[in-house]
Amino acid sequence: MATNRDQSPIAANRMSAKRWIREIGWRHVVLIIATFFALYPVVWVLSAAFNPVDNLSAARLIPRSFTFDNFTELFESDLTPFGTWLFNSWRVALIAASLNVILAALASFAFSRLRFRGRRAGLLSLLLIQVFPQFLGFIALFLLAQQIGDIFPAAGLNTQTYIIMVYLGGAIGFNAFLIKGFMDTIPAELDESAEVDGASPWQIFSRIVFPLSRPVLAVIFIITFINIYSEYILARTLLRSTQEFTMAVGLQLFVESNYSAKWGNLAAAAIIGAAPIVLTFLVAQKQIIGGLTQGSVKG
Amino acid sequence: MTNNEGATPNRTAPSFSLSPGFWLKLVVVGLIDAAFIAAIPVLVANQSWMLFGLLGLNVLLINWAYLSPRSNAGKWLAPGLVFVTIFVVWPIIYTGYVSVTNWATGNVLSQQQVITNLENEVIRVDGEGTSLELAIYDGPEGLAFLARQQDGTAYFGIARQSSAEPIEDALIDTSGVDLTGDLPDTINDYTRLGLRDLLGIAGQIEALVLDVPGGVIQAQTTSSARLIQAGQRYTYDEATDTLYDAVRDVTCITERGNFVCDGQRLDPGWRVVTGFDNYQRIFGDQRIRSAFLKVFNWNIIFAVMSVLLTFTLGLALANALQHDKMRGKAFYRSIFIIPYAIPAFLSTIVWRGLLNTNFGQVNSLIESLGGAAVPWLTDPTWAKIAVLAVNTWLGFPYMFLITSGALQAIPNELKEAARVDGASAWRVFRSITLPLLLVSTAPLLIGSFAFNFNNFVLIFLLTEGGPPVIGAPVPIGETDILISFTFDLAVNAGRGNNFALGSAIVIMIFVALAAISAFSFRFTKRLESIYGN
Numbered sequence: 001m002a003t004n005r006d007q008s009p010i011a012a013n014r015m016s017a018k019r020w021i022r023e024i025g026w027r028h029v030v031l032i033i034a035t036f037f038a039l040y041p042v043v044w045v046l047s048a049a050f051n052p053v054d055n056l057s058a059a060r061l062i063p064r065s066f067t068f069d070n071f072t073e074l075f076e077s078d079l080t081p082f083g084t085w086l087f088n089s090w091r092v093a094l095i096a097a098s099l100n101v102i103l104a105a106l107a108s109f110a111f112s113r114l115r116f117r118g119r120r121a122g123l124l125s126l127l128l129i130q131v132f133p134q135f136l137g138f139i140a141l142f143l144l145a146q147q148i149g150d151i152f153p154a155a156g157l158n159t160q161t162y163i164i165m166v167y168l169g170g171a172i173g174f175n176a177f178l179i180k181g182f183m184d185t186i187p188a189e190l191d192e193s194a195e196v197d198g199a200s201p202w203q204i205f206s207r208i209v210f211p212l213s214r215p216v217l218a219v220i221f222i223i224t225f226i227n228i229y230s231e232y233i234l235a236r237t238l239l240r241s242t243q244e245f246t247m248a249v250g251l252q253l254f255v256e257s258n259y260s261a262k263w264g265n266l267a268a269a270a271i272i273g274a275a276p277i278v279l280t281f282l283v284a285q286k287q288i289i290g291g292l293t294q295g296s297v298k299g
Numbered sequence: 300m301t302n303n304e305g306a307t308p309n310r311t312a313p314s315f316s317l318s319p320g321f322w323l324k325l326v327v328v329g330l331i332d333a334a335f336i337a338a339i340p341v342l343v344a345n346q347s348w349m350l351f352g353l354l355g356l357n358v359l360l361i362n363w364a365y366l367s368p369r370s371n372a373g374k375w376l377a378p379g380l381v382f383v384t385i386f387v388v389w390p391i392i393y394t395g396y397v398s399v400t401n402w403a404t405g406n407v408l409s410q411q412q413v414i415t416n417l418e419n420e421v422i423r424v425d426g427e428g429t430s431l432e433l434a435i436y437d438g439p440e441g442l443a444f445l446a447r448q449q450d451g452t453a454y455f456g457i458a459r460q461s462s463a464e465p466i467e468d469a470l471i472d473t474s475g476v477d478l479t480g481d482l483p484d485t486i487n488d489y490t491r492l493g494l495r496d497l498l499g500i501a502g503q504i505e506a507l508v509l510d511v512p513g514g515v516i517q518a519q520t521t522s523s524a525r526l527i528q529a530g531q532r533y534t535y536d537e538a539t540d541t542l543y544d545a546v547r548d549v550t551c552i553t554e555r556g557n558f559v560c561d562g563q564r565l566d567p568g569w570r571v572v573t574g575f576d577n578y579q580r581i582f583g584d585q586r587i588r589s590a591f592l593k594v595f596n597w598n599i600i601f602a603v604m605s606v607l608l609t610f611t612l613g614l615a616l617a618n619a620l621q622h623d624k625m626r627g628k629a630f631y632r633s634i635f636i637i638p639y640a641i642p643a644f645l646s647t648i649v650w651r652g653l654l655n656t657n658f659g660q661v662n663s664l665i666e667s668l669g670g671a672a673v674p675w676l677t678d679p680t681w682a683k684i685a686v687l688a689v690n691t692w693l694g695f696p697y698m699f700l701i702t703s704g705a706l707q708a709i710p711n712e713l714k715e716a717a718r719v720d721g722a723s724a725w726r727v728f729r730s731i732t733l734p735l736l737l738v739s740t741a742p743l744l745i746g747s748f749a750f751n752f753n754n755f756v757l758i759f760l761l762t763e764g765g766p767p768v769i770g771a772p773v774p775i776g777e778t779d780i781l782i783s784f785t786f787d788l789a790v791n792a793g794r795g796n797n798f799a800l801g802s803a804i805v806i807m808i809f810v811a812l813a814a815i816s817a818f819s820f821r822f823t824k825r826l827e828s829i830y831g832n
Contacts, residue, residue, distance in 0.1 A: 034612075044660055165385075274641045
């Protein structure tokens with residue numbers, strides 16, 4: 001607070017210990033308590049994952065010895081194929097998020113650069129639909145999956161194809177809105193000069209607007225990926241067999257049955273599942289948080 | 300954006316150029332059309348008219364967007380639009396439709412399917428108590444029966460175990476064989492078994508039957524049999540829309556998706572639009588209303604408390620960090636981001652383990668400090684506290700981030716002026732910082748309320764809505780919110796799926812969200828007019 005500095009210019013460089021405690025010290029106390037709160041489960045997970053005693057009641061904060069067994073065991077069980085779940089989660093999220101960003105970018109280009117009837121109405125309805133999160137339609141999406149499965153069993157209930165299509169539709173509206181906002185800031189003079197040179201709309205999109213939008217597309221891709229990766233209710237509703245589960249569905253059913261006994265495996269699974277996301281977050285902190293606080297919601 | 304106006308006067312390129320792109324377009328659109336046409340017979344057979352319309356409309360859209368020379372923005376929008384209509388817009392509409400039907404376990408088929416199923420149901424009627432003469436033969440295909448009625452009609456064919464599947468064409472051609480007098484000793488390749496042979500297998504004979512048109516002939520002894528006729532139990536009369544039950548000799552009437560015979564409902568039923576029945580049940584049926592209100596009540600408390608707690612903690616930490624001489628800002632920031640960065644489903648599952656009453660580390664910690672174990676997830680009150688505590692852990696980083704940004708945006712001159720006028724630090728915070736902070740964060744706080752209103756992952760993965768409410772007429776849990784209650788009703792139930800009632804509750808969540816959004820819009824407008832520049 002600038003007021004303090006103005007009141008006592010002499011103390012600006014050096015403070016008495018008493019004054020330090022009153023002005024700064026308590027802040028550290030509060031923040032350190034909050035640090036413990038924030039890290040409490042994280043520390044326990046790290047500890048349990050490398051602890052050879054695979055049991056919740058026997059877990060200690062600092063293990064007596066160190067092991068990777070909790071990790072390797074995860075990939076050995078046929079009943080709980082964690083490797084398959086992990087693969088499914090990554091596959092679904094990668095495919096759906098990439099296609100999502102591409103389709104949203106195509107639509108954004110139309111909204112940003114073309115003039116057509118129903119443009120304003122289209123933009124407005126995109127925003128209105130976004131009021132209702134897609135997962136609330138889980139009953140309808142379940143029934144739709146059954147009906148589509150009657151015609152194309154490969155794209156019906158309990159298939160990755162269907163859930164990818166569902167996720168694909170889920171975020172396009174809002175993402176298109178965000179990307180359109182960014183494309184609007186790319187000067188129209190660029191397209192105009194390209195057009196004079198004989199470029200088609202497709203060439204303007206693929207050679208000018210799309211490459212220039214890459215920063216925002218990357219952020220939107222990451223946020224969409226994380227949301228799909230963490231999605232639970234639709235995955236639980238639409239995927240019915242162990243082999244098709246994503247990690248969220250598989251792990252929940254895994255811990256439901258044997259919580260206290262498999263604590264070490266669960267901790268190892270949590271680390272494998274969370275590490276890539278946490279690292280991405282820490283590396284691209286500024287961009288992701290900028291995107292999220294602008295209105296996207298993270299699951 | 301206005302500077303783009305008129306920049307693109309002629310963007311409709313000549314559309315019938317025979318470039319490779321054109322052929323590619325033609326092939327892709329052709330494939331989509333072919334897939335749709337191939338699906339038509341199944342759609343018609345299943346009477347899926349709504350799906351037919353939905354898919355048909357989207358196929359038309361694609362054809363128009365890529366093949367019509369007049370389509371301009373269409374080809375850019377079509378791919379996204381198809382997925383948004385089918386998987387976002389359609390589910391909203393379809394949820395509305397399902398909510399006015401009786402679609403639930405026991406009422407999932409169409410009426411035609413139910414009638415077909417019922418009419419295929421077979422009853423067996425003894426043929427007038429008449430006894431048939433029986434002779435047993437052995438031949439290349441095993442044992443065969445020759446059975447003769449008193450009127451002289453004779454049946455000859457391969458017998459089977461009565462528990463086995465019926466044999467079609469069990470009867471063997473006997474033309475040229477005289478079956479009017481004494482029963483012959485041989486028929487074709489078959490030889491009649493004598494008394495001595497029969498003694499050995501007498502026990503097995505009674506388990507054998509011969510399939511004849513309209514029924515079976517069952518052996519009673521080695522020399523007599525009876526005819527059991529198969530009859531159709533139910534007959535549907537289309538003219539009166541009624542069903543006749545031959546066994547009970549009653550006519551069943553049609554009522555709300557079921558045949559009702561003498562006041563008894565016949566299963567299965569079929570899907571039918573029942574109007575606002577489900578909504579009336581939620582508000583009119585005492586059992587459902589009390590469960591619904593209890594869940595709704597907690598849902599509101601949960602969402603409000605979640606926003607309050609995360610906002611308070613986030614703001615307190617942002618405030619604590621907000622000092623020119625603070626060191627380690629970057630360190631604290633990185634730490635506070637971690638709970639936000641971990642996917643919520645993973646941290647919730649971990650918290651569930653930590654809060655386990657018997658084995659969890661939280662209770663170990665409390666016990667090592669001399670306290671007693673707390674039933675975090677099994678006691679009604681503690682479960683609510685646990686849910687809120689974990690949600691505070693999950694949500695405070697977001698509030699920390701947005702309030703940090705908002706605090707920095709508040710001009711120092713305002714605070715200084717207040718200090719000069721003699722206001723205390725608390726007074727400055729309450730009268731200047733907080734109101735200004737609320738103006739800039741109000742839409743995000745309302746967004747957070749809407750998010751927590753439907754925070755399924757937290758509730759379901761931490762407590763599964765439990766512990767169960769004891770004595771509740773409809774199974775609900777103490778920490779159930781509307782969406783987890785709906786999930787149990789519609790998808791997760793051990794007692795069957797009630798899609799219709801679940802959809803009615805989802806529609807009410809929609810209404811609540813629409814109200815929250817409308818309020819958010821007006822609220823922020825009002826705040827801006829009060830505090831805004």
